[in-house]
Amino acid sequence: MKKKVLIVDDEPNIVMSLEYLMRKNEFEVFIARNGAEALELLSGKVPDLILLDIMMPDVDGYEICLIVKQNPRLIHTKVVFLSAKSKITDIEKGYDLGADLYITKPFSTRALLKSVNELLTD
């Protein structure tokens, strides 16, 4: 059975790249272009992985992470932040909210794929 991944980002070209990458690696891909769309999708689906941008216009990535980690239904869902916010305090905040991984932009698709696979086989 295919692993499910939810991609949440407001940059179309980044979404496009991630979608291509994950599909090519046998993931079932869901896409949200902002926070609200992501929460709506999460109310129905239980993805194995969320690739989450932080800076979005309405609901930001931190809030989504918090909601996911507090929801028992999503207890097995791994959250990976993909963010341009590179300050130590931002990264610590991400892990404090329960994120499984925090990767700063720009990232390497190869490294991302490797980390994600390791995360999901644990």
Place this chain on the structure above:
Amino acid sequence: MSEWMVLVIAVIYLLALFFIAFQSEKYFARFSNNGFVYALSLMVYCTAWTFYGSVGYASTDGINFLAIYTGPLITIPFWWLVLRKMVRVTKTMRISSIADFISIRYGKNGRLGTLVAVACFVGIIPYIALQLKAIDNSVSIISEQISFDSSVFIVILLTVFAILFGARNVDANQRKPGLISAIAFESLVKLFAFLSVGVFVVYGLFNGWFDLFSQAAEKLDMNQLSTLSGDGDFADWFFISLVSAIAFLLLPRQFQVGSVEAGKEEHILTAMRVAPIYLLLINLFVVPIAFAGLILSPDSNSDFQVLSLPLLSGNGLLAMFVFLGGFSAATSMILVSTTALSTMMSNYVFIPLILKSKKEEAAERTDYHNILLFWRRISIVIIMLLAFSYFKFLTSKESLVSIGIISFIAVAQLAPAFFGGLYWKRANNKAATAAIISGLSIWFLFLVLPNIALELSDIFHNALFEAPNNIVTAFTEHMGLSRTSASIIMSLMANVLLYVYFSLATNQSAKEVNQAELFVDIYKYSKSYDSSVAWRGTAYFPDIKSLLNQFIGKDRTDTVLDRYARRHGIDWDANPKVDARVISYAERVLTGIIGPSSARIMVSNVVEEEEIGLNDVLNILQESQEALRLNRELQLKSQQLAKATEKLTSANAKLQEFSDLKNEFLYTVTHELRTPITSIRAMAELLEDHAEMPNEERAQFVGNIIYEAERMTKLISNVLDLEKFESGNQQLERAALDLKILIKEEVQALNPLIGNRNIEVKTEINSHLEPVFADEERIRQVITNLLSNAVKYCDQNEGLILITAYCQDDYVKVNVSNNGSGIKQEDISNIFDKFYQVKHQSVKKPTGHGLGLAICKNIIEMHKGKIGVELAYGMVRFSFSLPVYRK
């Protein structure tokens, strides 16, 4: 009873008196320091003159004897004003005699003090002689047989006791509770003795008042005795009352007990209640006894009826008590008078002479303590010797009363200088000297010289000596007054006139001004006397201490200095250099012992003193004003400093803010750069990793990479632009520019951006739009930015963009409105900030990085124009205005 017996009883009485004095000195606070004792001590006013002489006076002149009491009685209500002020001044200035008082008031003038001391000396010696005479007469009356002249023994006895009572301590200013208690006791003895004999006479010898007065009416010429007959009598009564009122306060002994020995000022209130009762009681039986004497023993000496009447009826015990009453009246007067006079004489006559004659030697000596006591005792001996000689010289011609009155009139000559000094600041040293000398001269001419001349004429049997007496008699008869009244009116008139004249006509020295101020306004200064003394100079503590040691002994010096140090919180060891206040204090301590002028001389030996002239006072004032000014400047400076610090702090805060802004700007820029780079890198990696990727997809990826690269380029050029504007490095190439054409061109260029979206663009440009002076490229940049924003943010379904341009005042105004709802009221103030949209915009930006509006703002402001945004009529309106081009 033999004379020896009487003398023994007198000695026993004096020893008892001394015992009382000794005991009360031990229990000082409990016994002698109360209002009642103070009131009784004031009754030292009633001397042997009162005790014996009143009856004599009443026997010849009727109720005129009351005059010496009516004066004090009438003026009792004023004691609270006058006596209290005298006490306050005396205590504050550590005054020990009336000579001190007048001398200190008139600028610590030693010569004036000497004058007062001598005046008192001359005036009081006959008065003391009078007491000796009273004692001697009473001894001879009470003794059954006269075997020898006891007066020598009596004088020696009294001299010894006067020294014991009055000159044991060196500090004349130190209160003498023993003496005061003894005097109070004597006042009681003489009162009870007199009341006893009165009761004995009225109820023993007669059957009560009625019997006595009816017999008197029968046998005596009542007209002569009980009424004031004629003008002269009334004038006598008035003038004697006047000088009595003065004498009650200024006689040396009265000043001693009333002011120097006063405890609390409240005691004066008690005295004001007790004194009238005492004076009433002691006079109650004067007239009955006089009547009884005239009826029963008309041949006896009328001055001694109080003694003769009990003896006549064989009541020896009562006679002895009466003798002791008279003895106490006389001794109390002698004890206090010699104390007061000896202090004045030693301080104003002997000590100044010693200090002047051998100043060098005197400064070296260290045993002043003994020298002072020695001279005070010598003074007492001299006073007693002179009084004794006077008494021996005195014939029986004069009654007790007339000698007393002469003393009163002498002392009254001090009154203008004294009371004037207490209430009139203008009064000065020259005036006081002239007043006292003139008054005393007239007193001498009217009252002393004629008597001496008469005595001499008796001795030398030469009628020439009678001339002064005849002249004065002729003069007073011409005035229609008695000699007493004439002398009082003449002497006091000359006295007061000269006093007023010289006070108005001559000026005071700076020191006198100072003292006058202190005396007249004593209530103002008495609490802060130490700090108000204008006295300069510096001295060292050991010098001051050894100086005081010499005069008051080591123990008392330590006590006095400790008390001062405690009160003012001074540590002598820490600061051996003492200031003017301490010097002034030491001087006042010494003033109480050796008088003010001698104290000044002694203190000036150890102090590098400078006299204070008017210039000095002005300098001091100027110095303090200068200090005030400097203080104000200092305050101003520190205020300025505080302001500067504040500015610096806020500048620093601003710098910090700038630095924070710059950091944030850099962070935001790098953050903005990360986004396109992320896309580029991700896509590039995918292209490389997936060779199997179909061409269509590959072309889209490559296109996106190019798009993101352009986005980066644009961002970087915007950042650089902004940096140039903000740093002021951007140069404008300004020229006359027609905005009409520019706007039209830019609106045309919008079409590709709008594409197939439903957006209506309307332009309303005033056809007479004036040109502006601007850089065409930059203004084009602004307009492009505003228009592309309008396209981005206008309503997505039915977009409307409205462009208007017109002249307003000296500006050309351009408005670009859109019907979008992308901007809220709270955003308006921040919308021109860098990267503002990045954080707060709710609709995803198609392009741009939040730098566009910031750049627009910079450009417009460089052109001295204005840029703003407002929400109006449901539209968002950006507008800018540029100054019209003028040649």
